[in-house]
Amino acid sequence: MGRTRSASQNQRKNGLNGNTLNLTVHIKYKDVEQTFSGNPEEVWISINKFFSQLLPSFEIANKLILQVDLEKLVRQCEGIIALTPEGPNLMIPRNKLTDNETIALLLLAAHVAFKLGKAEKDTVSKETLQAKLGKEMKITSTRLGELVKAEIIGKTDDDNYRITTFGTLHMQNEALPKLRNKTVH
Numbered sequence: 001m002g003r004t005r006s007a008s009q010n011q012r013k014n015g016l017n018g019n020t021l022n023l024t025v026h027i028k029y030k031d032v033e034q035t036f037s038g039n040p041e042e043v044w045i046s047i048n049k050f051f052s053q054l055l056p057s058f059e060i061a062n063k064l065i066l067q068v069d070l071e072k073l074v075r076q077c078e079g080i081i082a083l084t085p086e087g088p089n090l091m092i093p094r095n096k097l098t099d100n101e102t103i104a105l106l107l108l109a110a111h112v113a114f115k116l117g118k119a120e121k122d123t124v125s126k127e128t129l130q131a132k133l134g135k136e137m138k139i140t141s142t143r144l145g146e147l148v149k150a151e152i153i154g155k156t157d158d159d160n161y162r163i164t165t166f167g168t169l170h171m172q173n174e175a176l177p178k179l180r181n182k183t184v185h
Helices: 007-013 040-064 070-077 099-115 126-133 137-149 165-182
Strands: 023-029 032-038 081-084 087-090 153-155 160-163
Touching: 023 040, 032 040, 070 099, 070 165, 081 099, 087 099, 099 126, 099 137, 099 153, 099 160, 099 165, 126 137, 126 160, 137 153, 160 165
Parallel strands: none
Antiparallel strands: 023 032, 081 087, 153 160
């Protein structure tokens, strides 16, 4: 027939030997780390409290973080920029673009080429931008300054330029849809 065990026999079988089971759990989520120790019930309550307080904060913070959907960006750039072995090129005739649109598009093209592994860097020198713009250096410098001030592009430590995340999203959400009408048909 079946044998019944006393509570002390069950505790010994489960390794409790009359002592309270202590548990330690270490959680690392992104940059936040927390260790919880105590009996299972205390640890469980602490972990639940940790997640209930922390995760909503991360969800809210993630809504504020600007992120670019590269696949969507590439689709939007189709017919506007082209990546060639010689480097990125603009498919819109230069005379249909403002100087600022040209510079922003050139830097966006460099960014896309870099992200797709088609270029070694996502920066472009002032001299290259000036040559592609086809304007005097003074005009190029003025336009670069305007775009930096608007936070569309940024200047690197080695005096090159790259499009910012904000600038990429601006191009994706506002400029590219307008520029699509200027493409060669």
